[in-house]
Amino acid sequence: MLDHEIESLGEFDDVVEATGSLSGWRVQSVDLRERAAALSSAETDGAVFLGCAMAPESVAAVQERGGLVFPPVPRLPFNPYRSRLYAPEELYADLAEGYDRTPDARSYGWFQRTKNDGDVFSSMLRAVHDDAVSDALDEQLVGARVVGVMGGHKLARGSGAYAGAARLGRTLARAGHTVATGGGPGAMEAANLGAYAAPFDDGMLEKALEMLATAPSFEESVGEWARAAFAVRSGWPDGGPSVGIPTWFYGHEPPNAFAQHIAKYFVNAVREDGLLARSNAGVVFLPGAAGTVQEIFDNATPNYYQSRGAPTPMVLVDEEHWTRTLPCWPLLQALASERPMAARIALAASVEEVPQTLERLREAELPGG
Template structure:
């Protein structure tokens, strides 16, 4: 017999739910500090409930297990919460003044110390973390929104015209109701998340780009790059209103995540991260100039379009930079050859003018 699952991700949710029942079968309680609720837990029937990374007294934990609950304890010796209930924010990852002391840097060092052959406890911790991040990303309910992915290189400098152009594009799309999703890193990705955050506030966006320009790259000084972003974000008039997504990875941990995405889904596994990026961009993908990572995304997305059944939609894709995508990295020739005679051929585009992009994403199939 099936049972309803109920996710509990905060102490307030736990208190509200426990007031309604004394049978916890089907509950998934995730990363909640329940040490002050030991008495309540002793009075209910916990059989069939799951406690994932919750903080419990030793006595309460033993009691729950004996009475039929499934208790997954927090993992020792890892600098992250493997059962995290929510996505990250910039403040979560940049939780210290100096980058070397931040959560983002600590996790990257932990991972690097275990390569190339992490032990089973390490891979388990990373897998549990990435599973929790996917679950948290699902809870943003992106399937209810028009999600546009903006891909591009991490080397785009804040003081280059392309940075401001990418920010303007993202702002315009967000003002039309799109949720902007990026790979969550610096360069073009930062520009897109920045633009989305300042949607509807173009004067402030122009000012933000100008304020960021004196620190054009995360090299050689990550601290200056991060602090300038956090200063701009603190003055964003709509910082809590606009949803934009960044999906970076510690696989490329030398590239710090940008702080402008309102929701950051940071993964250990890059393959999983790429799959999540592309599967969620159902309203279109914009590819600004980039190198291997961007090219990987172009053709991974193309594979899904190429093999789409007649009953399945194909996702519009716009490559920006005619000379770049036909000469520097001639992806367009192969892409257009693959699309010839197929439905995907009608939704792939190559442009020089970035202002043409929004209209090309409105293809219906």
């Protein structure tokens, strides 16, 4: 399928200059107020303009010639038609004035006010936004070998487990994988931090861990917690890329600043399914609570029923946690019995074992294969 999306003014100009036609194109969130002449002359039959600022006469001209115009929605703290993933700097803009002034906090506030109001317009805006984010996420991950890293949001900076998760993220990134997490605090932040640290020498991560330990948890102050992360980014700019996929459904969990590309959703179910479905090179489950347990079986279910192709490798880390504290491993083994997914699941004693375990699972021969 050909890409018929225009996401920048430069792309718009190139298409108009080359063809004189916008027919069939989808133009997303491009400011076209200075392109009235082009909009009046180019063919627009079948074109769709999503959230593009346009002069009133341009809107009329486009619609008269068969184009559809979905105008920007005023007074929203987010853009439902966005064409790209979020960056940490965007979600945390105005952090110096307090976290409650940031677009992230204001979007959560809007969600809290509208999620149960029964207004079809509010639910439509959430759906359009989340679909646009999914489209941008797919574009970001084309050709990537994605390893999902799941784990609890309460894992504190300064702990040995946090440092271990960060080293895991760094190892995976250095091996050429794209690290994808739930995008929040705790184990998720640690894995994204590790990926961010991948291009630097090993000492950088140790120094970053020391700096972050001064603000161990977001629960005391989201502002201080986030500012400590941005201080690390300022000290070591241009770190390695990774993906965070958080949700405003869990608005009390702020997004971490180490995921360079953030796909933030309103609907948690869409977010959960999207994160796991895109983890095509394996999923690692660090110790966690209810959310991580849900993710384990959300991922196991399609593997259980899969009739074609190889199930996604799954590695659960920490025998004590997954066999005694929250005994998911015995149930997972029982589900996998006599099914192809049995060759794609493993229990690892520590994060250091994860890279080799993932490789072993990917190379394992499937029953009947």
